[in-house]
Amino acid sequence: MAYLLNTDKQVQEMLDTVGMSSLNELYSHMPKELMIDGLDIPAALGEIDILRNFQNFADKNKVFTSIFRGAGAYRHYIPAVVPEMANKERFKTAYTPYQAEVSQGTLQSIFEFQTMICEITGMDVSNASVYDGGSAAAEAVAMCRDRKKRRAYISAGVNPLVQATVKTYSWSYNAPIEILPQTSEGLVDTEALANIDQKDVAAVLIQQPNYYGLIEDVPKIVEVAHSKGIKVIVSVNPIAAALLPSAGECGADVAVGEGQPLGLPLGFGGPYLGFMACKKSLLRAIPGRIVGETTDDQGRRAYVLTLQAREQHIRRETAGSNVCSNQALCAITASVYMAAVGPRGMEDVAKQCYNKAHYLANKLQEAGFKLRYSVPFFHEFVTESPVDTAKLMAHLERHGLLGGLPLNDGGILWCATEMNTKTEMDTLVDLCKEVN
């Protein structure tokens, strides 16, 4: 049956050995009233029908051939080598590398991932990853709090779903959370930051580029925040980070982000990859697993899970977080992506995203769409729509295109990446012109 191995004969031999007459006797000591009389689910299917069922589910989803929507999940080119390497059977099926002697492959690949994340973010220390960009931001806010400073601010320019995640975690911790307003230009209001008079503010969370695609003046925000003893957490897009000044370079204390753009498919939002990196001074505050370099009993270089005294399985209720799993396989995927594409390739990807978003913004403006903000943007931007947004999106969908994300206030958040060709963008704009 399915994936069982023991034949009836083997089962009988084993039962004989343990002195039992039937499999049911294994449960003879259980409360009788709890034993159930069969499950109300369908009978077993063969693999051939399992595949049919799932093909049927998959066929009912629409795969857009052309996507102009980001808002936290980005369609990038994934080189063929990336899933091929990352999904090798041993990487995929191994357990957490607690037994270092037989887990050097997983451990070294995570150590390399940590180094790459430090390079992207300009930080000294990275953990082995957490669930996603939202939970990474929430964990980062928690790691910045101390007994006296429990309040945190989130910039209104942070992805609303990330904001929502941070709010849930903060409510759970009984820690106050407030929103830092944005200027009419869509950027962090540094005056409002300067005017915060509470003494219990631990950190401010900002996003670069922000939710509206705009490039924030991170050094300025850091200067104001630090003058008030407030730590700065920057949620960074790892593709944009190939070209923009790194969070570390800008003086931020913690960098987090969603690693999905680094070779992970859209997959309806998961599994994704939360990354977290910080300055050396926060090494013992960062949650999650960390791989460290050491030597073995013969002096050879070796890798182990380290600084475990921070973690829940040692510190239990005094641990800073309950996080146990990381997203190891997603971290390996991102590492293979960064290794294959390389620094020049990452810069090319980022530059093409930037160029194409600007081409698209120009074309849409020619078609009557007005840009909401005038400050520099990276690969996402907001327009007002000259026509009914729902009608526009429906028209695009009929032609197999996923348009920008309609915002609650009537704007549209567009995104372009290296995947969007000039022809595709011209088609999009032509289709937009057809709606009135």
Added chain:
Amino acid sequence: MKLLFEKSIENRRTHYLSACDVPDVELPIKRKTPLGLPQLSETDVTRHYSELESNTFGINDGFYPLGSCTMKYNPKINDKISGLPGFTDIHPLQPQSTVQGLFEALDTAGQYLSEITGMYAMSFQPAAGAHGELASLMMFKKYFEERGETDRVKVIVPDSAHGTNPATVHMCGMKIINLPSNADGCIDLDQLRAVVGPDTAGIMLTNPNTLGIFEEDILEITKIVHNAGGLCYYDGANLNAIAGIMRPGEMGFDCIHLNLHKTFSTPHGGGGPGSGAIGCKEFLYKYLPGPQIVKEGDSYSFKDYEGSIGQILAFYGNTLISLRALAFIMAYGKDGLPIMSKHAVLNANYMKHRLSERFEIFNKGLCMHEFVITMEREAKGSNFTAKDMAKAILDEGMMAPTMYFPLIVKEALMVEPTETEGKETLDRVIDTYISIYDKVMKENTLAGQFPKNTIIGRPDEVGAARNPIVRYSNPNNI
């Protein structure tokens, strides 16, 4: 072996993009520090990861009896179905009318898992077991907030619990009541009665517990907590012994999490991604995290409930993982799941029975899907610890059992063979354990000597923590 960074050669690369087909635009600001990623060809990259893979112990390299981790075979079809473009290439924010197949699959998985666990509904938003625990406890918190019972801040956690349990309680701003187990490793009813009261928020329990023992007083346990006004949460890490046989909902639990990467065979990925689906009784439904998938007429949609604890991830969860669990349930079906559990329990009892010829086993009676060896006697008598035994096992080309857990058993080795091992493998493993044991006891000088055959020997963990090196630094840049 060398690191990627040590293989890097200036100006080496593989091109994946064509020349840009739109005009170049200048960036207003640029990073000053160069991006220090390795510069490699695709050949270098593939050789590197092939070598790393060979230094990794996967589930098909041999027996993998990690107690509490349920390392069962990961069926290949599950990878195939979750890799269909209809799932991998859909955007989390595309119109809900265009992801009806995905909603149908998750709704189906939710129905099956609710039936298996005795719950009203499931949510697939939590990304891992600890995340599911967190969501469950947040739901308790929200429930009591709404009822104005904000004094209910104490959560009872037995001392045999996973470390995530107390850490989760802390993250919910609640207090832990650590409940010492009785001599058999189970809940002491009198002690439980003594700690419950008007400040009790609930209890966190896994059953069978982390020793592989079924809490036979479970109905009384949940009744005591409920009578005190508290709620009962089931840590589903150990469902593999009872799937299709008993339902946590009928034991009196109000909320559960399931590690789909354990009982439902989704791959562990070297530490993740997992999926920590949660289920609850109807009175807690509206508190579930994120939006719920609801069916109205023939169509599915996301619905936000007023009482929800809110988002615990930016998007919906580790969807591509959760789909695999549905495929797994389909493969066993209604009659297969209980047999799966029985085989898991038989395998554990068979190993326990035969190993008890040499080893001291903590579990006195029948065990469930796992059991605990204690090496306390050997550690004292021959200085041969649980760690020594584990490392000696690694030398034989098999994974060691879980070491030093649960914390209440000294020198613990926790063995969980799962149902996806045949008797012939179990016999070989048992013979190997016994032969190691006999050799060690005879020679009496082997403490600290293992492993000898692995690609590294014992690493210096103390040194790693004392002088942390957590990233590669190019010696030429310092």
